[in-house]
Amino acid sequence: MLRRYGPYAVYPPPPPSPSYGQQSQTSQTYTQVPYYPVPPVLIPPPFPSTPEEELRMLEEYKRILEEDLRDLQEELRGVEERIKELREIIARRRGGGPIQP
Numbered sequence: 846m847l848r849r850y851g852p853y854a855v856y857p858p859p860p861p862s863p864s865y866g867q868q869s870q871t872s873q874t875y876t877q878v879p880y881y882p883v884p885p886v887l888i889p890p891p892f893p894s895t896p897e898e899e900l901r902m903l904e905e906y907k908r909i910l911e912e913d914l915r916d917l918q919e920e921l922r923g924v925e926e927r928i929k930e931l932r933e934i935i936a937r938r939r940g941g942g943p944i945q946p
Contacts, residue, residue, distance in 0.1 A: 893899035 893902055
């Protein structure tokens with residue numbers, strides 16, 4: 846799970862729902878379009894006021910990036926293993942040797 850933007854992602858509220866108790870003044874009917882949320886608005890982190898504060902922020906950001914990298918490497922290993930399994934399955938079906946990438 847990438848948390849690069851952490852708590853800085855702000856989602857807008859959904860549109861207001863129609864009132865069921867009120868009658869329409871016009872006889873026109875409208876089809877309701879499904880609500881698609883707008884992409885989050887990214888609020889930048891506060892600007893560091895001292896070099897020490899900036900250092901702490903960068904160290905924390907580095908830690909988060911390293912954690913994301915470990916997660917991605919683990920995911921990549923899983924994908925590579927599945928690719929290998931699928932190549933073996935296909936090769937067995939064909940009765941031949943292993944399939945080359």
